[in-house]
Amino acid sequence: MGTAPEYQPNYVMLNYNNSSTIRPPPQRRNIPSSIAFIYIALNPKMPEYNVASFDVNAFNMAPDFSLYTEFAVTVKANNPNTDISFIYGKDSSVVVAYSDSTLCSGKLPAFHQPGVNTTLIQVVLTGKSEFGSGLQEALMDNRETGKIPLLVMVKRTYFCGAKKFSIERSCS
DSSP states (O other), X not given: OOOOOSSOOSOOOOOTTSOOOOOOOGGGTTHHHHHHHHHHHHOOOOOEEEEEXXXXXXXEEOTTSEEEEXXXXXXXXXXXXXXXXXXXOTTOEEEEEETTEEEEEEEOOOEEEOSSEEEEEEEEEEEEEEOOXXXXXXXXXXXXXXXXXXXXXXXXXXXXXXXXXXXXXXXX
């Protein structure tokens, strides 16, 4: 009756001051040092993205205050890592906005980018937006000066093994 169970329990009771001499199982003791070793050995770097070209195919305003836009964007993606490659998922997307109103959007193609590689990604962004007269006038004023401040939001989906990661980034 006073014998200990032959199996390890799934939980452990701590004493009143929450201190214990309990150690993690042997297979989990070296996880932090393993992660640090892998990080130092791989020396991971973030991929770099630049807009190689930005062409305006359509920027048409209608009398009913709607705007039809079509942009052709070429993005240069540089992976500086030697031992790390990226798999871009089909859920990656780009949205272009003006004054918190979406002008157009498009999807990035799904592809694999190996290490030490530069890839040109071509994306066509289309959209039809409803604007009020005040916002349309401000847009026309900016259009006449040749400088329209746009916010570009990119959502990239990566896969690492079976895990999916999403990263959102904005630039104006």
